[in-house]
Amino acid sequence: MRKRFPGSVVIFLPLLVLLRAVLAMDPDLPPASGMPAAIQNQPIVVSTFESVEMERLRLAEENVKAERDEIDFQKQVATLQKKLAEASATTVLPESIPSDYRSFLSANAGHIERGEAYYAELKSVLNALVPDSPYKTRSVEDSSNARQASEKLLKLSSYPEDDDICRSIRGHISSLAGGRVDDHRRQLELGRELRDFNVERKRLEWNLKMAYNVNALTGETGTQDERNFLRQQIEDVKKEIARVEDENNSLSHRVTAEVRKLQFQQFIVELAIQQRYIHALIACGFYRNSFKGADLALSKEAYPGGRGGNGPEAAPESPQPPTGGVPAEIPVISTITGMEVFLLNRIRDSVKDRESIDNMLRENQVAAAESLVRKMILTAKYQPELQTIPYASRQKILQGGQSMRRLADAVNARDYAEIQRLVAELKSQGADTGLSDLKVFASEHPRKAMHWARQAELAMKAGDLKSMHSLMEMAVGRAPLDPDVAQKIEDIQKNAVGDQGLLEELKRLVAAGDYRAAFDRMNEFAPLAQGANSDPKLKNDYEALLEREKNLRASLEKSDSLERRGAAPEAWLELEILPDPIANDPRVLERKNRLAGQCPGFVGAHTKAVGHERANRPAKALAWYLNALAESPGNEAITAKIQTLGGNLLEN
Amino acid sequence: MARSKKPFLQKQKLLLAGAALLVVIGGAAFLGLAPLRQFSGLAAFPVEGYLEGNGLFSQEDFLINGTVENVLLRSGGGNRFLVSIRPGDTGQLLPVLVESGKKPIQREQRLVMKVHVAANGGIVCTDYDIR
Numbered sequence: 056m057r058k059r060f061p062g063s064v065v066i067f068l069p070l071l072v073l074l075r076a077v078l079a080m081d082p083d084l085p086p087a088s089g090m091p092a093a094i095q096n097q098p099i100v101v102s103t104f105e106s107v108e109m110e111r112l113r114l115a116e117e118n119v120k121a122e123r124d125e126i127d128f129q130k131q132v133a134t135l136q137k138k139l140a141e142a143s144a145t146t147v148l149p150e151s152i153p154s155d156y157r158s159f160l161s162a163n164a165g166h167i168e169r170g171e172a173y174y175a176e177l178k179s180v181l182n183a184l185v186p187d188s189p190y191k192t193r194s195v196e197d198s199s200n201a202r203q204a205s206e207k208l209l210k211l212s213s214y215p216e217d218d219d220i221c222r223s224i225r226g227h228i229s230s231l232a233g234g235r236v237d238d239h240r241r242q243l244e245l246g247r248e249l250r251d252f253n254v255e256r257k258r259l260e261w262n263l264k265m266a267y268n269v270n271a272l273t274g275e276t277g278t279q280d281e282r283n284f285l286r287q288q289i290e291d292v293k294k295e296i297a298r299v300e301d302e303n304n305s306l307s308h309r310v311t312a313e314v315r316k317l318q319f320q321q322f323i324v325e326l327a328i329q330q331r332y333i334h335a336l337i338a339c340g341f342y343r344n345s346f347k348g349a350d351l352a353l354s355k356e357a358y359p360g361g362r363g364g365n366g367p368e369a370a371p372e373s374p375q376p377p378t379g380g381v382p383a384e385i386p387v388i389s390t391i392t393g394m395e396v397f398l399l400n401r402i403r404d405s406v407k408d409r410e411s412i413d414n415m416l417r418e419n420q421v422a423a424a425e426s427l428v429r430k431m432i433l434t435a436k437y438q439p440e441l442q443t444i445p446y447a448s449r450q451k452i453l454q455g456g457q458s459m460r461r462l463a464d465a466v467n468a469r470d471y472a473e474i475q476r477l478v479a480e481l482k483s484q485g486a487d488t489g490l491s492d493l494k495v496f497a498s499e500h501p502r503k504a505m506h507w508a509r510q511a512e513l514a515m516k517a518g519d520l521k522s523m524h525s526l527m528e529m530a531v532g533r534a535p536l537d538p539d540v541a542q543k544i545e546d547i548q549k550n551a552v553g554d555q556g557l558l559e560e561l562k563r564l565v566a567a568g569d570y571r572a573a574f575d576r577m578n579e580f581a582p583l584a585q586g587a588n589s590d591p592k593l594k595n596d597y598e599a600l601l602e603r604e605k606n607l608r609a610s611l612e613k614s615d616s617l618e619r620r621g622a623a624p625e626a627w628l629e630l631e632i633l634p635d636p637i638a639n640d641p642r643v644l645e646r647k648n649r650l651a652g653q654c655p656g657f658v659g660a661h662t663k664a665v666g667h668e669r670a671n672r673p674a675k676a677l678a679w680y681l682n683a684l685a686e687s688p689g690n691e692a693i694t695a696k697i698q699t700l701g702g703n704l705l706e707n
Numbered sequence: 708m709a710r711s712k713k714p715f716l717q718k719q720k721l722l723l724a725g726a727a728l729l730v731v732i733g734g735a736a737f738l739g740l741a742p743l744r745q746f747s748g749l750a751a752f753p754v755e756g757y758l759e760g761n762g763l764f765s766q767e768d769f770l771i772n773g774t775v776e777n778v779l780l781r782s783g784g785g786n787r788f789l790v791s792i793r794p795g796d797t798g799q800l801l802p803v804l805v806e807s808g809k810k811p812i813q814r815e816q817r818l819v820m821k822v823h824v825a826a827n828g829g830i831v832c833t834d835y836d837i838r
Binding site: 675679681682697698706707 | 801
């Protein structure tokens with residue numbers, strides 16, 4: 056047993072020490088009653104005015120940061136809007152979207168089916184007329200059939216999609232061929248009118264002549280008024296005759312073949328400009344069928360003021376530039392072939408574009424498909440490839456565009472929840488638009504808005520109302536639809552209103568000198584007092600109250616510590632020497648009474664000593680201090696008093 | 708038979724011893740009460756009256772017979788002391804300024820002091836004797 060004992064001590068003693076150390080570290084455990092607390096004026100950790108001032112400076116920095124961030128945010132929004140606008144034309148304002156584009160996307164299925172039938176007919180006309188038609192399979196006969204094509208043109212006129220283009224083509228073909236049937240009828244009518252007008256003119260001229268002669272029956276001549284009236288009538292008839300003659304001369308079959316060719320080519324160009332490439336190509340086909348193997352070879356008769364070529368062979372080898380009044384050599388104009396190449400290329404491009412659109416829609420690349428559709432509407436508006444895009448595809452493009460539009464609206468409205476939802480929706484649909492930046496945008500800014508709201512709350516607590524309002528505005532502007540931010544702002548506003556009442560309470564409390572309440576509610580009052588820059592007295596008074604309570608608490612704590620050590624006189628004396636306002640604090644009086652019960656002799660002697668000292672009776676004060684020291688041997692404060700008073704007595 | 712002289716001698720011896728004892732006791736008593744006899748005629752210092760009263764005493768001398776509680780202070784020359792005295796059986800302490808230290812004063816010494824109250828209210832000892 057004796058041998059095992061030291062070993063046990065070695066093991067358990069460190070464990071005991073360790074346990075005590077752990078217990079001492081645990082703040083929740085009460086201090087051991089046997090362990091005297093350190094006697095010192097322990098600092099009380101409170102938020103000082105210096106820390107509040109630091110907070111105000113930090114908030115000012117936050118404010119500046121928020122303003123800079125707002126500029127960056129605006130740039131970010133502008134970039135996103137630009138990107139969304141590029142991704143879909145429907146993101147821009149509805150007023151600025153071409154109405155034909157909107158009506159194209161919203162066309163109903165029946166119209167599209169009818170359009171398909173029309174364009175099928177139109178393609179058959181083209182196939183019948185143009186051997187190089189892009190719609191023609193090579194197995195079909197490659198010779199053109201103008202008669203068949205012309206007959207089909209008649210059928211096309213009944214479609215509303217045709218807009219009477221085919222009728223116009225037929226009319227121009229008639230003009231090109233040397234006159235329309237109705238031109239002859241009109242010519243007969245005009246001839247009849249011309250005869251009638253001439254007869255009328257002769258009659259009036261006769262009457263005018265007779266107006267100067269003496270009437271055999273009456274023996275009088277016509278009056279001047281009658282003659283003037285007849286002259287006016289003659290002038291009117293002459294004008295009518297001139298009009299009829301002009302119209303007669305303007306009839307198509309009466310103009311030269313060159314002019315008719317020019318007029319027809321002009322018509323082809325007009326069709327091409329209208330983007331009616333198939334119609335233009337059909338017109339070219341009819342042109343070629345009307346003048347076999349020929350381009351537009353103008354003769355000099357086509358240019359009354361000069362001379363033209365008479366076919367390709369008539370082209371001058373070295374055309375001279377026009378000089379002065381001498382007519383220039385007109386080159387042979389060969390436009391039909393070039394026009395045909397252009398038209399065929401446009402049609403082939405349209406075919407390729409349509410294939411691309413179908414592929415894109417199949418792969419859910421809606422934004423790209425929409426972009427291509429927009430391009431086709433601008434460059435090949437009346438192409439069957441565009442006009443026969445199925446209803447479902449159009450709706451898909453429209454809905455894709457609408458999603459982009461809603462996304463743009465959500466970015467404009469800072470509706471981050473909606474952005475998140477739409478991004479998720481588009482992503483699930485496999486949209487081809489890059490959405491990661493939008494996702495980051497939608498997740499970053501609500502967080503920032505909440506950050507500004509929290510800073511606004513801190514500004515309110517620090518009494519910096521200007522920063523508070525600025526930061527709140529920033530937070531609301533950043534996320535106006537975020538419910539969390541809205542709730543936070545509402546709370547801040549409520550508290551800010553409550554602060555007015557709190558300020559009044561602070562003033563009342565400072566006026567009453569209620570240092571205990573000032574200290575207990577320091578977290579509420581300190582920012583307010585610091586914020587009351589216009590009232591420095593309030594701030595100073597509040598600081599004084601805080602100091603008072605801190606001193607009182609420190610004395611009470613020290614007194615408690617002394618009492619725990621059994622030094623009741625010292626504990627009583629610690630409270631006795633407190634300055635006036637806090638010396639009468641109920642907490643102090645209550646403790647002093649309790650302590651006085653533990654050392655009545657000391658308290659009595661000290662009280663009398665102080666009384667004599669105040670009454671300038673130092674010897675008697677010294678006597679009572681001696682008696683007090685006898686009750687509390689070694690009391691430093693009493694010893695000091697004795698030293699002072701005794702020294703004075705000894706010297707005097 | 709003749710009586711022995713021894714008892715007579717014994718009585719004489721006893722008487723002599725008793726007388727000597729009386730002389731010794733008397734001397735001791737004389738010597739012990741010498742200080743008291745020195746300040747005889749002085750009234751005892753009214754401790755309670757001094758401590759509780761507010762007025763000043765006259766220049767009348769008083770007698771304090773008490774024990775030195777502590778030597779509080781000394782003047783530069785060493786001739787003036789400030790001591791705290793516990794007079795007689797009272798539990799109170801009094802500060803007494805000893806003007807001329809003819810004999811060294813130590814704690815726990817019993818002193819008989821001739822004192823008066825000075826103008827500033829202090830108790831000044833003009834003479835003292837160690838008992």
